[in-house]
Amino acid sequence: MEQQGGAEVLSQEDALTRPGPVWLRRFGGPALSVLMLCLALWALYRLAGEVSYHQVGEYMHRLRRGRIGQAIVLTALGYAVMPLYDLFALGAIGRTLPKRRVALISFISYAFSNTLGMAMLVSGSIRYRFYIQAGLSTMDVAKVVLFCTVSFWLGLFAITGVTLLLVPIPPGLQLAHARLLLGVVLCLVPLAWLIGGQVFRRTIRLWRWDLRLPPLEVGLRQIFVGALDWGLAAAVLYALMPDALVLHFGSFLAIFALAQIAGLISHVPGGLGVFEAVMLAGFGATGNQALSAPILGALAAYRGVYYLLPLCAATVVVVVREARGLRHAALLSPWFNGLLPPFFAGLTLVSGAVLLFSGATAVLPGRLELLSDLLPLPVLEASHFLSSVIGMSLLILARGLQRRLDAAYWLTLVLLVAGAVASLLKGIDYEEACLLILLAVALAPAHRLFYRRASLFEMTFSFGWLLACATVLGCTVWLVLFSYQHVDYSRDLWWQFSFYHGNAPRALRALVGATGVALLFALTTLIRSARPRPTLPDDAELARALPLIKQFPSAQAHLALMGDKSLLFDPDGKAFIMYGIEGRSWVAMGDPVGRDDRARQELVWTFRERCERGGGWPVFYQVNPADLDLYLEVGMSLLKVGEEARVRLEQFNLDGKSKKTLRGTVNKLTREGLRLEIVPIAQVPALLPRLKPISDAWLRDKRVREKGFSLGAFDEPYLARTPMAVVWQDDKAVAFANLFLSDSMEEASVDLMRQLPDGPAGLMDYLFVELMLWAKAEGYRWFNLGMAPLSGLQSRRQAPLWNRFGALIFGRGERFYNFQGLHRYKDKFDPEWEPRYMAVPGGIALPVVLTNVASLISGGLTGVVRR
Numbered sequence: 001m002e003q004q005g006g007a008e009v010l011s012q013e014d015a016l017t018r019p020g021p022v023w024l025r026r027f028g029g030p031a032l033s034v035l036m037l038c039l040a041l042w043a044l045y046r047l048a049g050e051v052s053y054h055q056v057g058e059y060m061h062r063l064r065r066g067r068i069g070q071a072i073v074l075t076a077l078g079y080a081v082m083p084l085y086d087l088f089a090l091g092a093i094g095r096t097l098p099k100r101r102v103a104l105i106s107f108i109s110y111a112f113s114n115t116l117g118m119a120m121l122v123s124g125s126i127r128y129r130f131y132i133q134a135g136l137s138t139m140d141v142a143k144v145v146l147f148c149t150v151s152f153w154l155g156l157f158a159i160t161g162v163t164l165l166l167v168p169i170p171p172g173l174q175l176a177h178a179r180l181l182l183g184v185v186l187c188l189v190p191l192a193w194l195i196g197g198q199v200f201r202r203t204i205r206l207w208r209w210d211l212r213l214p215p216l217e218v219g220l221r222q223i224f225v226g227a228l229d230w231g232l233a234a235a236v237l238y239a240l241m242p243d244a245l246v247l248h249f250g251s252f253l254a255i256f257a258l259a260q261i262a263g264l265i266s267h268v269p270g271g272l273g274v275f276e277a278v279m280l281a282g283f284g285a286t287g288n289q290a291l292s293a294p295i296l297g298a299l300a301a302y303r304g305v306y307y308l309l310p311l312c313a314a315t316v317v318v319v320v321r322e323a324r325g326l327r328h329a330a331l332l333s334p335w336f337n338g339l340l341p342p343f344f345a346g347l348t349l350v351s352g353a354v355l356l357f358s359g360a361t362a363v364l365p366g367r368l369e370l371l372s373d374l375l376p377l378p379v380l381e382a383s384h385f386l387s388s389v390i391g392m393s394l395l396i397l398a399r400g401l402q403r404r405l406d407a408a409y410w411l412t413l414v415l416l417v418a419g420a421v422a423s424l425l426k427g428i429d430y431e432e433a434c435l436l437i438l439l440a441v442a443l444a445p446a447h448r449l450f451y452r453r454a455s456l457f458e459m460t461f462s463f464g465w466l467l468a469c470a471t472v473l474g475c476t477v478w479l480v481l482f483s484y485q486h487v488d489y490s491r492d493l494w495w496q497f498s499f500y501h502g503n504a505p506r507a508l509r510a511l512v513g514a515t516g517v518a519l520l521f522a523l524t525t526l527i528r529s530a531r532p533r534p535t536l537p538d539d540a541e542l543a544r545a546l547p548l549i550k551q552f553p554s555a556q557a558h559l560a561l562m563g564d565k566s567l568l569f570d571p572d573g574k575a576f577i578m579y580g581i582e583g584r585s586w587v588a589m590g591d592p593v594g595r596d597d598r599a600r601q602e603l604v605w606t607f608r609e610r611c612e613r614g615g616g617w618p619v620f621y622q623v624n625p626a627d628l629d630l631y632l633e634v635g636m637s638l639l640k641v642g643e644e645a646r647v648r649l650e651q652f653n654l655d656g657k658s659k660k661t662l663r664g665t666v667n668k669l670t671r672e673g674l675r676l677e678i679v680p681i682a683q684v685p686a687l688l689p690r691l692k693p694i695s696d697a698w699l700r701d702k703r704v705r706e707k708g709f710s711l712g713a714f715d716e717p718y719l720a721r722t723p724m725a726v727v728w729q730d731d732k733a734v735a736f737a738n739l740f741l742s743d744s745m746e747e748a749s750v751d752l753m754r755q756l757p758d759g760p761a762g763l764m765d766y767l768f769v770e771l772m773l774w775a776k777a778e779g780y781r782w783f784n785l786g787m788a789p790l791s792g793l794q795s796r797r798q799a800p801l802w803n804r805f806g807a808l809i810f811g812r813g814e815r816f817y818n819f820q821g822l823h824r825y826k827d828k829f830d831p832e833w834e835p836r837y838m839a840v841p842g843g844i845a846l847p848v849v850l851t852n853v854a855s856l857i858s859g860g861l862t863g864v865v866r867r
Helices: 022-047 055-061 067-083 083-092 099-116 124-132 138-166 181-198 216-240 247-265 274-282 289-327 333-361 367-376 378-400 404-429 428-450 461-485 491-495 503-526 539-551 555-562 599-612 625-632 658-670 681-702 764-776 801-813 817-827 846-858 861-865
Strands: 204-206 209-212 565-567 576-582 585-589 615-621 636-648 674-679 724-729 732-741 747-756 782-789 831-843
Touching: 055 289, 067 083, 067 099, 067 216, 067 289, 083 138, 083 216, 099 124, 099 289, 138 181, 138 216, 138 247, 181 216, 216 247, 216 289, 216 585, 247 274, 274 289, 289 428, 289 724, 333 378, 333 404, 333 428, 333 503, 367 404, 378 404, 378 461, 378 503, 404 428, 461 503, 491 565, 491 599, 503 747, 539 555, 539 565, 555 576, 555 585, 555 732, 555 747, 565 599, 576 599, 576 846, 585 599, 585 846, 599 615, 615 625, 615 636, 615 846, 625 636, 625 831, 636 817, 658 674, 658 764, 674 681, 674 764, 681 724, 681 747, 724 747, 724 764, 732 764, 747 764, 764 782, 782 817
Parallel strands: 585 615, 747 782
Antiparallel strands: 204 209, 565 576, 576 585, 615 831, 636 782, 636 831, 674 724, 724 732, 732 747
8 A cells, every 4th residue: 555645736845955964864764664673573573482483384374275365356356446546536636547547557556565665665656657658747646646645544544443433342452442542533534634625625835835625525535445445455364364363353453454554654664574563462462372373374474465466466567568668669668767677676676585584484394395205405405505695696686787787687687597496496485486487587678778887896785775685684584583493503503404304404504695695795895996086187088088079969078178077987988977076066067978878878877886985976067958868767856957058050140130239239340340260279379378368357357266167267278279269359359269169060169258348349249140150151050158047947836946946046146146147148149948957866955066066166165155
């Protein structure tokens, strides 16, 4: 059952703008989940301390097929009800989609969210992308998700509260004394929701959110579908419970619902451990071995039927869609490509955990007896050991799949097949073997998604991934201790090899093997060679970058020649990134420079990983809309920072009424003796001493100092690397600009533009017009006038906070920077305005990043507040 969503949302802020300690948001949630899981496992160990693993397995083995079939039918009914969440939500916001499509989206979303919970955040991503593909807006998706979550919680509270109030609770249950108080409190929540919808007809402002409570009919639908969903979920487990637990369904439902609430509040994926512990405590099974073992067996069977079976079915559905997409390229949209690697990474992580947990438990006696007749003991022992080693390896490789590493792809395929074989040889665990083979079959046709050739030992592990791997390994240790708590430990145990009395020794050896793999990988990662610290490029590096700069479509790439930014090349020298470091922000200027798309794609990943090793935040400033997939693929968020003005030269002329002023300016200055000269690179050094006084006078007149990073400066080595446009009046230079010219003839542009303060009026207009006419005659397609910061940002009520803030500064920030004036000046050349973005990592402190970027451009923090 999904854990996201709510009522109708009228405005919503960008997550990046939310304040709060970064470390708390990044580490607090995962750490709390792990802490709750540890507490739940400790409580479960204390509650079921006298229960052996064999007793739990024996109950599952003896479950009648009729009961299992009944549970499967009830599960199917439950998942058939879940699309009502989405259908009612779409109806509430006035949108309609084919019911079959909604059912598919709902099934895939809930199958993953039920099993993986909030930890993997897969369900929200699937629903968002499916609905965006179906034509819904981002705001529509937010409303649907919020509506579904409110329905989910309202139904849970309603069915729990009503059950506690109306159904008698047997005195032996732990809940009997507090049921009335709990029932009243839980019933008040949906009741308040219904009454609020009748009383508050207008929009309610709640902190950042504008909420509109639904009418009575819609509220009743929400409660109905939520209660029906939870009732069917409880019925699945009820069908699997032991006959010894003589309990009315209503009483059982109350315990079940409260256990689910506890599991959801804990934020542990799927409520694992928390749900089981509350169920045991609620039924008063503490210390009662005859009751605890069957209940745990029923709970384990419930996990398999209600969680794992739908997950496998959803996996098949996604694989079928992928296969169809491979046959019909039009159906395989970019977002789906971006979704699949994390999807496969999550399933690989689950498969590794399954192998580790299986290695920590005993083989079923019937299967062990069959194996003893077919296989020699060494084969069984080796298979058991290798199964756990493979499981730990899959946990590590899952990170490589998420990072789209080619080596991780091939190793995962091999280990999945090897793990399936080992599962069959160690205990005829065909269930595990089928899961692994299914994943291998799904992964096989997706090789093109794993294109990176980087080393496995170079990949970085985030705090969340390390925590996930450590949690799985810790749970494996707990499972070994729980499964063999009645076996007395001795040193001789490690060297006992037996078919029927060797389960505990095999589990211990397998645990050591898995731990050894983890320690070995950690050791090789720690002793890898240190990355060199970023340094400014020398002449050799700039010469290496120059051919890539000249062939790149965007003239902005010439900013690398400033020499004030470090250069990161791909191993083959086909692309590079130029970047500067300010505070924790590693800011790349523009997109990766190069014509090889694969090299540029790899560089983005490499840059992000280098930032992570250095404890920094990767940032890409002024990126092109055509390359946004590069940054979305690595999990970055996008902020619009302005618009760039580009003049289509084949259409540029001075004809028409709109160009009357420009035409008059150019004709007047031509009559006054002004002329434009394009000075080639070889002659620029000798000219620079005559241009330096113009630059100094311009700086004094504007009361500004030299900038950097995204802007040029009067630096002789830099200017000597580009051609120069000089405006002469007779034999006196009155203005100049250095030129960015690409060999591809795609784009021409200027960087440093300076003029004498006492020069003729309209001098800059003359310079730009003459340059565009010259570039047009030379065969260039575009002339780039540069970016107008913060232009094009909307201040609509529903726009993200960053857009509204940027629009406010653009409209009222003339005191600090001529935002509107710059836009108006460039607009008179009739350019085509293209948006430019900044890619930032999710969850960071955005004001700090913006300050760092401004500091880089302005040459320090003092340059931000001083012109």
